[in-house]
Amino acid sequence: PSKPAARKRKDETSLLGVRLTSPERVLFPEQGLTKLDLARLYEQIHEWVLPHLARRPLSLVRCPQGRNDECFFQKHPRSAIPDSVPRIDVPEKKGSAEYVYVESAADLIGLVQAGALEIHPWGSRIDHLEQPDNLVFDLDPDEGIAWQEVLRVAVTLRERLESLGLTPFLRTTGGKGLHLVVPIEPSAEWDRAKAFAKGVAEAHAKDDPQRLTTNMSKAKREGRIFIDYLRNGRGATAVASYTVRARQNAPVAVPIRWDELNAALRADRYNVQNLRRRLSALREDPWAGFSEAARPLDAKLLKAVGVK
Ligand code: ATP
Ligand code: MN
Ligand code: MN
CATH class of the missing domain: 3.90.920.10 (DNA primase, PRIM domain)
Structure with missing residues (x-):
């Protein structure tokens, strides 16, 4: 059962301990679906999402202002993602590159906070990359x-x-x-x-x-x-099961x-x-x-x- 989000300021709330800015921002105008709505959806269905998604390097489609505004496919979103979301250094031809991955419902909320409207995992897990x-x-x-x-x-x-x-x-x-x-x-x-x-x-x-x-x-x-x-x-990558x-x-x-x-x-x-x-x-x-x-x-x- 989901706990009601504790209100902080009008333009900020928190869900599962993750700060969500502009929770009322409409991400899908046709549905009137807000950032908070999307975060709550993942909070509710995380038990379906996580078994297939957890511990895989992720690429994201981020649309910070909603799906009718600018969207970009990102492998290395860096600072846009809350620090609470785990990272892994993946070896590349030269050096390595940092990817985010998720392990918990809170991590999914962290992706929503960064305006991630699509989540695309690798076909391998970090344990055997x-x-x-x-x-x-x-x-x-x-x-x-x-x-x-x-x-x-x-x-x-x-x-x-x-x-x-x-x-x-x-x-x-x-x-x-x-x-x-x-x-x-x-x-x-x-x-x-x-x-x-x-x-x-x-x-x-x-x-x-x-x-x-x-x-x-x-x-x-x-x-x-x-x-x-x-x-x-x-x-x-390919889009993750049970993601938008x-x-x-x-x-x-x-x-x-x-x-x-x-x-x-x-x-x-x-x-x-x-x-x-x-x-x-x-x-x-x-x-x-x-x-x-x-x-x-x-x-x-x-x-x-x-x-x-
Ligand atoms: P559809 O059923 O419409 O084909 P799909 O998710 O299979 O949906 P595709 O276009 O076939 O869409 O697959 C694109 C896949 O390629 C995405 O799932 C994504 O993981 C990956 N991808 C790689 N680069 C990009 C990019 N720049 N933009 C979008 N997807 C990308
Ligand atoms: Mn396809
Ligand atoms: Mn394809």
Whole structure:
């Protein structure tokens, strides 16, 4: 149960011990959703957010004045984030760079304080930074692609991954497409994980070249679904489950069960207004068994998709 925020000054409040300035600032004008509303949302749903998000380096989409004003994608937000939010130095080609990560509900509030309207984690945790523990197959339909097509590709890609002994889980992005998220044991390093994802994506596209591409060029994506395997490189990110998008209607990226994938679903089906209802109606975590389903990307699997 959430405690009422202790009022300090009119233009400042605090939530879970984190100072929130301009709590009444409207971040999503169409919904009238304020900074305090967003902070309270994360306070309420943190038990859904944190298991998948905690202890991963983060990139943020910050829109300090709200989503209709200037927004920027930041890997190293530095001073904008409250000191209470933990940091880690990540080795880079030259030296290292500081990333923020979260461990608690208060840390999520800290991100909101900095105007973070989107949260994008790495596929690895700080405990084993060089070995991702999940892969993301990001289905990006071109304009005009029917939902039925996206749905069908999600299903066939699931079959391919399952035939390799892997277990993909499904997520709406809040945007246009879907993510298939595959838990793996954090043993293979980034280069091999990315090569594996590329191998799977290319094999899939080869079976249906009219509909699919793994080429990110605009021309090749025209009239097709781009299977974006590039989310799986070191430093690459994908939006976190149960977090908001800085898009129209304040959509949320939401894990769903495979049996919820149907013609009526849409990538932006869930948003800040209907998310709580969904969560309270759930009888079970739609991603139950996620961690247990992790398999190692071993030599046999890599060979199966043509990676030496
Ligand atoms: P959709 O379903 O609409 O495709 P999505 O979240 O999958 O939603 P994409 O455009 O496919 O959106 O993926 C972009 C991903 O790339 C983001 O999730 C983010 O993690 C990452 N990214 C890297 N650089 C940027 C940037 N400058 N702006 C936005 N996202 C970026
Ligand atoms: Mn996408
Ligand atoms: Mn993409």
